[in-house]
Amino acid sequence: MPIVFAAAANHAPGITGRRDNAFPEQREVFFAAYAELRARLERARLDALIVVTAEHWTNFFLSNMPAFCVGLGESHVGPVEDEPFLKIPQARVPGAPVLARSVVDALGEAFDVAFSEELKLDHGAMVPLHLLVPSMAMPVVPIIINCLAQPMPRLGRCWQLGQALRAACATRPERIGLVCAGGLSHWPATPRSGKLNVEWDRAIVDALLAHDRQRLCAISDEEIVRDAGPGGHEIRAWAVLAGATDGEDGEVLCFEPIPAYAVTGAVVDMHVGGAGAVAAPADRLRDGSLPT
Ligand SMILES: [Fe+2]
Incomplete structure (x- = not known):
């Protein structure tokens, strides 16, 4: 059936690890938005959640760096970061191997994705899961994108992955x-950590909401590094969402620059759960049938 819940949000480790370092009024707005997103997720009565996030040298290194990797595991252990640092206790998050294998198989029409039965989860998945599914009981299919080492997948390719x-x-x-x-x-792990480019961030969120493929996917890696730092490469996850929800309305629940978390705290919900649930275009279904 069509995707019934779709959202984009930050995963910066400071969100949980340095939660109280943000100004109280910023904290309030940001975590209220995440709480609202959690309430919407719960109303969607999900059977499984696909979490698309970035590689952070947790699973892969330069010896083998896939563009995209889907986690097929029965379960996924995370976070790999110490609890005193991330303030998230380690858990074994259930996987959804049948769904994950089906996704890999279906993606095979257009993508030769990597897959792994032993993906570990770091803050990239665990921060949003901690805030959206604190029980860690939701079956999760993680998808990791290379946002670290050149050559990275093009933004347009990430959009296509979303589709x-x-x-x-x-x-x-x-x-x-x-x-x-x-x-x-x-600008993580650099002397400029904490610097934000709020204007650039807003433009990315606006491009997502408008599903402005031309604008979003025309951004070069050189421009990302210049304007948004090395961490800006992670907008590939946002491009996946834009492709996956193309044509659907969305809503910004929070857009709050929070230097203490080293990111603009952005939470975006795409309105896919109701009558307008995200249906695949008929010509993209593998068997040619209409989505039900
Ligand atoms: Fe990251």
Whole structure:
């Protein structure tokens, strides 16, 4: 069936690890938005959640760096970060291996994605999961994007992955949610950490809401590094969401620059759960049938 929940949000480790360092009024707005998103996720009665996020040298290194990797595991352990740092206790998050294999198979029409039965989860998935599914009981299919090492997948390719995911999910019986978690501008692990480019961040969110493929996918890696720092490469997760929800309305629940978290705290919900649930275009279904 069509995707019934879709959202984008930040995953910066400071969100949980340095939660109280933000100004109280910023904290209030940001975490209220995440709480609202959680309430909407719960109303969507999901069977499984696909979490698209960035590689952070947790699973892969330069010896082998896939553009996209889908987690097929029965479960996923995370976070890899120490609890005193991230303030998230380690958990074993259930996987959704049948769904994950089906997604990999369906993506195979257009993408030769990597897959792994042993993906570990870091803050990229665990921060949004901690805030959206604190029980960690939701079956999760993680999808990791190379946002670290050149050559990275093009933004247009990430958009196409979103479209292919949309088609793959539409053939499945589960109620599936999609969370795409990545930073906007940020300069992690550099002396400029905490610097934000709020204007650039706003433009990315606006391009997502408008599904402005031309604008979003025309941004070069050189421009990203110049304007948004090395962490800006993580907008690939946002491009996946834009492709997966093309044509659907969305809503910014929060857009709050929070230097203490080293990101603009952005939470965006795409309105896909009602009558306008995200259906795959008929010509993208593998068997040629209309989505049900
Ligand atoms: Fe990240």
